[in-house]
Amino acid sequence: MGRLVRISLYALLAGAVALAMVLAWLLGSEQGQRLWSEATSRSPHEVIRHLKRRLQGHDRLEAMLLPALRLAQSRYEREPPAGPLPSLGKGQQPQALAPLVPGIVNTLAVANPQEIEDALLKAQAGTRILIAPGLYPFQRTLRLGQDGAPGAPVVLSAAQPGTVWLEFEQEEGILVDRPHWVFENLNIRGACQRANDCEHAFHVVGRAAFTTLRNNRVTDFNAHVKVNGFNDAWPDHGTLAFNTLTNQGPRETGRPVTPFDLVGASDWRVHDNLVTQFVKLDGNQISFGMFMKGGSENGRFERNLVICSLSGISLPGVRVGISFGGGGTDASACRRGRCEAFEHRGGLAANNIVAHCNDTGLDVNRSREIRLMHNTLVNTSGIGVRNAPADAHLHANLYEGVALSRDGARLSVSSDLAGPAHRYFANADGLIFDWLQKPDPIPSESFVTNDFSGSPRHAETLPGAVEQFQAGGTGRAAR
Structure with a gap:
């Protein structure tokens, strides 16, 4: 039990460090400030996708931040349930609809x-x-x-x-x-x-x-x-x-x-x-x-x-x-x-x-x-x-x-x-x-x-x- 607690604390600490680094970058660079301003007018879904794109090619940052971004993405984008979903009566009906007009001769x-x-x-x-x-x-x-x-x-x-x-x-x-x-x-x-x-x-x-x-x-x-x-x-x-x-x-x-x-x-x-x-x-x-x-x-x-x-x-x-x-x-x-x-x-x-x-x-x-x-x-x-x-x-x-x-x-x-x-x-x-x-x-x-x-x-x-x-x-x- 103590080992699990230590692992959880390490994970929280790593996440806090990563977040601090991201905030420092956002607030300390012109590009970061522009991204921060843009992020406040975007949904979390958009922000996560954008950050993932920006991290491409930055191997060290990817290694640190991608797991957290993927975790956040899974929270905001839930996988649909397995198996067919109900059509709720929409789409093609199993029987023909009533005639559209009476003018077919x-x-x-x-x-x-x-x-x-x-x-x-x-x-x-x-x-x-x-x-x-x-x-x-x-x-x-x-x-x-x-x-x-x-x-x-x-x-x-x-x-x-x-x-x-x-x-x-x-x-x-x-x-x-x-x-x-x-x-x-x-x-x-x-x-x-x-x-x-x-x-x-x-x-x-x-x-x-x-x-x-x-x-x-x-x-x-x-x-x-x-x-x-x-x-x-x-x-x-x-x-x-x-x-x-x-x-x-x-x-x-x-x-x-x-x-x-x-x-x-x-x-x-x-x-x-x-x-x-x-x-x-x-x-x-x-x-x-x-x-x-x-x-x-x-x-x-x-x-x-x-x-x-x-x-x-x-x-x-x-x-x-x-x-x-x-x-x-x-x-x-x-x-x-x-x-x-x-x-x-x-x-x-x-x-x-x-x-x-x-x-x-x-x-x-x-x-x-x-x-x-x-x-x-x-x-x-x-x-x-x-x-x-x-x-x-x-x-x-x-x-x-x-x-x-x-x-x-x-x-x-x-x-x-x-x-x-x-x-x-x-x-x-x-x-x-x-x-x-x-x-x-x-x-x-x-x-x-x-x-x-x-x-x-x-x-x-x-x-x-x-x-x-x-x-x-x-x-x-x-x-």
Whole structure:
């Protein structure tokens, strides 16, 4: 026993000496003082990563300080529980959803890859292209031939989810450049030898307004759904609902890794999706679960479940959950030069659950008039608002970590609740949100009328995404 006490005292003494050396360096050098100033506006997660990078090549300091930094990192970045996590009813549903519109007057039945290609080119408004059960491989981009119409879209679908698999070996799976198209109940897999060669399952561009993607499962792409302008036309008013976007493993690519990547398009509704596993190994190693940027406006992220990492939370790189602004937009891709004024304006993120990210769960970059409301963040660094003219209002979020603004960004907060998730929930890391200790109720907001499960909120509601946890809908998240 005495020997253990002596070892513990030696460990404490070594840690104190190491800390004193770091403080002396921070306060005694211009570079150190700059780093100290920067650290006070960063989350502990960022500071630890930065210090680890700065120590590279300094062998003696690495030997002394890396063990302590790794220990601190393991405290702030908890490894997700082993085994599958529940999907909480989000993502692709086991049964087809109710018909989107009653205006489908014709059905084209297809049963091989060539028939699918031909039907996509000739189907008229009000037509459903129904794919027979099976596996359909493709090596070239699928293209559309005709416009849909309001109340009479063109629909590409399977009768039931899990019965039709489209396997793409091309960079772009389906090029969506016509308005009023719907894609539903499909399972799509990227089958490329190299991650660089499977960019998008859906590329929604230009005139493709009112595109709807719902109840699909899309696996193994860099940016599973990419949305952007073309020839000064923008695919506004889109919907992404009840889709599962995931990867079987990290992406070995320097290209952007963002399962939902929207640039410039406005008035998109993104709800009830499951987004997981988007680790980027090459290039800048920064990845996002979902973002809207590029001068877009009035986007909504609602009731989504985003899990950055199902294992290996502290792998190299940075993983962010949901973002307005992303990493910023090149002028050539920005909508009508708006990006100097804002990357996104008027966005809402409400009733989302974001978990197991080694960086922010919610991020606002150069985006204005953003509302982040009733979100629950578990095992992330918290909320970040950065780079003027960014401004965001936070209301009734429940999160671990911190809420920080920097580089001229503005942040206002009301009724947020920050603290360890285990204080409030039965097993937050395992995504079990039965309340252990309910916080004080707060008045409901008129424009956030339901919670994560879609249940109506009461006049007096609770912070976070979950007012009443429903044990149903516990299907398994993809691994």
